[in-house]
Amino acid sequence: MDGFFVIVIVFLLLNIALGLFRVWRGPKVADRLLTTQLFGTTGMAILLVLAGYLKELTLLNVAITFNVLAILLVIGLVQVWKNKKEETP
Amino acid sequence: MSVLIDIILAILAVYLALQSLLAPRLTQSVFLFFAFGLALALAWIRLGAVDVAITEAAIAAGFLGVLFLDALRDFSPRGSEKKENLEAVQNALPKNNTKSLLLPGMALMLGLGLFLLIALEAVWKIPDGGGLTAAAEALLPESGVEHPVTAVLLNFRAYDTWLEIGVILLGLLAVFAVGGIKIYRKPVMATQDPLLRQVILFFTPVLFLFGAFLLYIGKTGPGGAFQAAVLWGAIGILLHLGGRPVFSMIPRWLGQLLLTIGLGFFLILGFLFIAGGATLFEYPPAHAGVLILIVETMAAISIAAALTAIFANLNQMNEGPNEIESTN
Known part of the structure; x- marks a missing residue:
């Protein structure tokens, strides 16, 4: 069972590494932000699997912290960049 | 594996x-x-x-x-106006002069080198038995909490934590010093966006509850005042982004109270301990648990208020020169 957990975690980590490509290229700020949000989701999945692997349930708190605060980035982007007409984010 | x-x-x-x-x-x-x-x-x-x-x-x-x-x-860059501003700032900066930078550079190198040496010496001297871990574990029952990290932060080394709360307040003062105190006068203009309203309505209680949960769980596991403070501060930032800047809506004295209550309460408590015959921040073991929880709550409120104020002020600073002029 431990081997299964490790394989899943490694797979998810490699997913993040692949997503970096979009952060690097992503023509607009919004593309990069969406990728970062996906990182957050993948990170939460990693945390949940790690919680099962390490048998430590406090990791769920880290996952919730990440997720609850993810909304802040999206709203921040929309509201902060709202008045900037020349370039859509 | x-x-x-x-x-x-x-x-x-x-x-x-x-x-x-x-x-x-x-x-x-x-x-x-x-x-x-x-x-x-x-x-x-x-x-x-x-x-x-x-x-x-x-x-x-x-x-x-x-x-x-x-x-x-x-x-x-936003249009040509912003570019001109940037160029003006660049022209106003003193031109790089290699001679004048040599001496400060060498001083900086010397200082950093000395710092590295001291750090190296400090790391070198840590004993094999894990340093102070054993001592902290032994005194854990007297600290009033069950989580060793919280015990060290809020009890054994409360002085450090008290200073850390001050550091965040100092950051806010630095923001004030650069941009001026404007947060108290921004007109309240609630957002008309129904989606944003719903998001704020939904997330405010979630953030508050989870922050309170992290604060309370700090007694027995990972969590505590600083983590809770960021979550509570996020409420203030959300409200600010939704057009309801917290510090414009509450009276000025209340804002100041919120910002300083963590630092102040901690210090007053410390002096009360001294008056009672103990040393600064030496909790009586019987009531340590309750006192730590109160101190943590106050600290979390203060830090959350400071984070909100920092964001509000920085966000406001960027809203064009006219607005800054009129609100001064």
Whole structure:
């Protein structure tokens, strides 16, 4: 069972590494932000699997912290960049 | 088998740190830095420091995120007017003079070298038995809490924590010093966007409850005042983004009270201990648990208020020169 957990975690980590490509290229700020949000989701999945692997349930708190605060980035982007007409984010 | 995870995490973290420094465009840097925060949080968990991981998650994903987005908007050129401003600032800066930089540079190098030597000496001297871990574990029952990290932070080394609350307040003062105190006078203009209203209505109680949960769980496990403070501060930032700046809506004295109550209450408590015959921040073991919880709540309120005020002020600073002029 431990081997299964490790394989899943490694797979998810490699997913993040692949997503970096979009952060690097992503023509607009919004593309990069969406990728970062996906990182957050993948990170939460990693945390949940790690919680099962390490048998430590406090990791769920880290996952919730990440997720609850993810909304802040999206709203921040929309509201902060709202008045900037020349370039859509 | 789990070495594989650690290797990937280590490579990812170092790569992201390098790339966020070296990326040619600012937007790339900022978003790579968010990914770096995630990798770092996972690394802290692999090192067994869940407390640090929660703090990293809260600050890197939440607070720093909106601050960076806000700063990013300022640095991206908006039309010709902004470019002219940038050029004006660049012309106003003194021209680089290699001679005048040589002496400060050497002084800086010397200082950093000395610091490194001292740090090296400090690391060298840590005894084999794990330093103070055994001593802290032995006194854990007297501290009033069951989680060793909270016991060290809020009881054994309460003085450090008290100063840390002051450091955040100092950061706010620095923001005030640069931009002036404007947060109290911004007109309240609630957003008309129904989606944003619903998001704020939904997330405010969620953030508050989870912050309170993290604050309380700090007694027995990873969590505590600083993590809770970021979550509570996120409420203030959300409300500010939704057009309801908290510090404009409450009376000025209440804002000042919220900002200073953590530092003040902690200090008054310390002096009460001295008056009672103990030393500063030496809790009576019988009531230590309750006192620590109250101190943590006050500290969390203060830090959350300070984070909100920092964001509100920085966000306001960027809204064009006219508005700043009129609100002064």
